[in-house]
Amino acid sequence: MDDLNQEEDPTDWMRLDGNAVAGALMEWFGMEMTAASGECNHCGNVAAIGTLHAYTRGPGIVLRCSACQGIVLRLVQTPSGSLLDARGTAWLARPTSAA
Amino acid sequence: MSGVPQPITWQLATVSAIRPETANVKTFAFSLPDWQPHMPGQHYDLRLTAADGYQAQRSYSIASPPEQAGGVELSIERLPDGEVSAFMHDTVMVGDRIELRGPIGGYFVWSAVSGGPLLLIAGGSGIVPLMAMLRERAAAGARQPATLLYSSRSRDEAIYFDELAQLAGSAGSSGLTVIHTLTRSQPPGWTGYSRRIDAAMLREVLARTDPNATVFICGPTPLVESAAGSLVDLGVPASRIRTERFGPTGN
Numbered sequence: 001m002d003d004l005n006q007e008e009d010p011t012d013w014m015r016l017d018g019n020a021v022a023g024a025l026m027e028w029f030g031m032e033m034t035a036a037s038g039e040c041n042h043c044g045n046v047a048a049i050g051t052l053h054a055y056t057r058g059p060g061i062v063l064r065c066s067a068c069q070g071i072v073l074r075l076v077q078t079p080s081g082s083l084l085d086a087r088g089t090a091w092l093a094r095p096t097s098a099a
Numbered sequence: 100m101s102g103v104p105q106p107i108t109w110q111l112a113t114v115s116a117i118r119p120e121t122a123n124v125k126t127f128a129f130s131l132p133d134w135q136p137h138m139p140g141q142h143y144d145l146r147l148t149a150a151d152g153y154q155a156q157r158s159y160s161i162a163s164p165p166e167q168a169g170g171v172e173l174s175i176e177r178l179p180d181g182e183v184s185a186f187m188h189d190t191v192m193v194g195d196r197i198e199l200r201g202p203i204g205g206y207f208v209w210s211a212v213s214g215g216p217l218l219l220i221a222g223g224s225g226i227v228p229l230m231a232m233l234r235e236r237a238a239a240g241a242r243q244p245a246t247l248l249y250s251s252r253s254r255d256e257a258i259y260f261d262e263l264a265q266l267a268g269s270a271g272s273s274g275l276t277v278i279h280t281l282t283r284s285q286p287p288g289w290t291g292y293s294r295r296i297d298a299a300m301l302r303e304v305l306a307r308t309d310p311n312a313t314v315f316i317c318g319p320t321p322l323v324e325s326a327a328g329s330l331v332d333l334g335v336p337a338s339r340i341r342t343e344r345f346g347p348t349g350n
Contacts, residue, residue, distance in 0.1 A: 013321050019343045020158060022203045023144040026107055035205035050206025051342070 014057065018050040021061050024075055025049065028084055031094070039090035042070030049073075049092075109146065112199040114191060115170060120258050124224065125188055126162060126174045129199060136165040139231035140208035140315070140343075143171060143201035147183055157183045160228035160317075160343075161202060164235035171202075174258060176224040207343040209315065211239035216309035219247040220296070220326050225318025225345055226258050232315070233275065237266055244309040246276045250296050250322065252283040276307055296322060298329040305333060313339050320344040 018025070018034045025033040034050035045067035052063040052072055060076030065088075074085035112129040119125050139161070146156040163172035177188040191197070209217065209232050217236075219229040226249055236245060251257035257279060267277040280292035280300065292300060314330060316323045323342050331337050 014347045015320055015344065016346055017342065017344045019142075019204060019207050020346075022142075022205075023107075023158065023200060026203060030106075032203070032205040034207070048206050050204075 016054040016056060018048070018052045018054055018063060021054050021056065021063070021075070022050075024061055028075065028082070033092075033094075036092050036094040038072060038092040040065040040068060040070055040072050041088050041090045043068035044090075107200055107203065109198050109200045111196045112170075114193050114195045114197065117191070117193060120174060121256050123256070124174055124176045124258050126172050127187065127191070128163075128170060128172045129197065130170040131199065134169050134171070135202065136168070137161055137171065137202035138204070138208040138210050139164065139235045140228045141202040141204035141231075142228070143173060143199045144203060145173070145183065145187075146198040146200070147186060148198070155182045158203070161231050162227050162234075164231055164238050166235065166238040171199075174224070174227045174230075207315065207317070207341050209313065211236045211241035211243070214243065214313070216243045216312040217245040218304070218308045218312040218314045219245065220249075220314065220316040220318075221247070222250045222296070222318025222322035223252075223256075223345075224258065225316075225323070225343070228317055228343065229315060230259055230262075233263075233266055236275075237273075242274050244274045244276075244312070246278070246304065246308040246312070248278045248280070248296065248300075248304050250280045250282060250318070253281055254279075254286050254289075257281070278304060278307070296326050296329075298332065301326065301329050302333055305330075305335070313341065315341050315343075317343040318345055320346055 022034045035048060037046055037048050039046045043065060045065055047066060051066050053066055055062040060074060062071055063073040065072050070088055072088040076083050110131060110133050112131045114127055115130045116128040117125055142158045142160045144156055144158050146154055148154050159173040159175055161171050162174040175184055175187050177184045221229050254260060263277045267273060267275045282295050285293050314335060316326050323344050327340050327342050330340055
């Protein structure tokens with residue numbers, strides 16, 4: 001996975017977090033996802049989706065683990081719809097009751 | 100709220116009022132045909148569609164408390180190269196209809212009913228979602244101690260400055276402490292902080308904060324990440340720190 005060193009990579013200061021893409025995630029999952037937690041498949045870190053680093057400047061949305069910067073979720077538009085690449089996610093868990 | 104989830108879809112909202120806050124920030128009040136109560140900290144997505152079908156979409160934090168039923172207020176900063184914010188500031192008028200989707204969010208939220216003591220840290224327009232929390236706290240007559248550290252370039256650029264003073268100084272024990280830091284220029288006689296948020300400042304602010312406070316940090320990415328890191332170094336458990344990044348500073 002590509003490391004993002006904030007001294008080298010100016011786009012770090014433009015990075016957002018899972019909160020910024022909550023609407024797009026809600027479109028996919030049909031429910032609020034930022035409070036859901038997930039395990040990063042690269043390093044095992046467990047964190048809320050709202051804490052993932054979000055990059056939205058390129059094509060699609062990339063959500064990276066805040067511990068290891070590995071890609072946890074990727075959302076791209078395709079000619080016929082959209083694609084959610086979840087290979088970086090071991091599992092997702094959500095709280096029982098809606099807020 | 101009841102257990103039946105309501106689908107969050109685009110709806111056509113009507114601009115009911117526009118109010119200048121600072122030179123670069125305006126509050127837009129919208130009435131919503133399908134309004135539902137929100138939690139402070141949540142946002143709405145706003146979408147503009149040009150005649151040729153081109154669409155631009157941004158997220159804006161809700162400034163108003165859920166007690167204001169039927170609509171929401173979004174305080175929007177006009178960014179120099181902002182596609183959507185420039186349109187909102189320069190072209191939109193009361194009566195215009197704008198597509199909104201929300202309320203959205205579940206991580207960066209707090210409610211006076213269920214929430215505990217607060218430490219709120221804001222930079223620039225990051226104050227908006229935190230103001231919704233403070234407004235709801237006031238409307239609920241809640242008493243949990245709350246401390247706000249708000250970084251702005253100057254007093255004139257500090258959004259809601261007067262209202263914050265009012266909330267902090269309201270009759271009786273409001274339990275709210277407001278601490279400003281004005282980083283570029285200060286009014287005559289200013290005795291408060293006049294530099295960017297750093298570890299030394301946070302150590303002093305923590306001394307004026309309830310030890311069980313949940314921390315909410317919102318604003319430009321560098322401010323948010325630096326403050327969160329410093330708080331962890333100062334011993335605040337990471338699990339009690341919630342962050343919402345607004346990207347690069349608009350200044």
